[in-house]
Structures are given as structure tokens and as C-alpha cells.
Amino acid sequence: MEKENVPQDISNLTKNNVKELLYATDENGEYTTTLSTGWEPKAIALSNSIDEINERIADAKSQVENGEASPILYFMELNKMDVTILSSYVGLWKWRVKRHFKPNVFAKLNDNTLKKYAAAFEISIEELKNSITK
Known part of the structure; x- marks a missing residue:
């Protein structure tokens, strides 16, 4: 998944201002880490x-x-x-x-x-x- 497409849905994590660390690809196709507030499913x-x-x-x-x-x-x-x-x-x-x-x-x-x-x-x-x- 591309970094800019990492889900930022409202979830139980957002209630406590917690973010989850995920791996995504950057604009060069390299793997990097990014934060997400959640994913609906x-x-x-x-x-x-x-x-x-x-x-x-x-x-x-x-x-x-x-x-x-x-x-x-x-x-x-x-x-x-x-x-x-x-x-x-x-x-x-x-x-x-x-x-x-x-x-x-x-x-x-x-x-x-x-x-x-x-x-x-x-x-x-x-x-x-x-x-x-x-």
C-alpha cells in the first residue's frame, strides 16, 4: 500500500489518540513506516x-x-x-x-x-x- 493511501478511519484507537505503526511504500517504491488512526474493518x-x-x-x-x-x-x-x-x-x-x-x-x-x-x-x-x- 502506498503511504498516502494508508487508512485514517475513526476507530477505538483514535479515542485515546493512539496511532498504529504500519509499513507502506513511499513515492520511490521503498518500504517505510507511517502512522494510521485506524481502518474500519x-x-x-x-x-x-x-x-x-x-x-x-x-x-x-x-x-x-x-x-x-x-x-x-x-x-x-x-x-x-x-x-x-x-x-x-x-x-x-x-x-x-x-x-x-x-x-x-x-x-x-x-x-x-x-x-x-x-x-x-x-x-x-x-x-x-x-x-x-x-
């Missing part, structure tokens, strides 16, 4: 992704409030993690992390295990146990 995809993330967070919160899941599920979604990432942060097998999503299993977790989760989410054990149910 990318902005739509980004917006859809953010909406999906927010839906997953709301769903996880609802499951915790209804006693269907533990707060670990909510904080995992809130921190944009998946089971693989979370298990690597806490040093536990994925099947154990999934098991800890069950409220009755979560209630029996010792402080050392809770401390690992709290550290991964950058919150206190108290916040992990109580922030959703308030």
Missing part, C-alpha cells in the same frame, strides 16, 4: 472482540452470583485468560484449574492454593473469596 473486528469479552465476563459473573461457578472463573475471564494460561500462572494442571471452577471444590481450597490464584489475578485472597458475592 479492523475497528469493527476489534469492537466485536471487546463485546464478546464483555459478554463472557458478564456470563461468568452471573454464574458466580448464582452459585454455578467459583470466582476463579470470573477473574480468569476478567483478566482475559484461558485455562491454559491460568494453569501456567498458578502451576497447576488444567484439569485441576477446571475443577476449581466448582463452588464446592473452591470452598475447600487451602490458603496456599488461593494465594496462587490471587497472585495471578493481582488481588488479595479476601477479594478472590468475596468480591463477587457482595
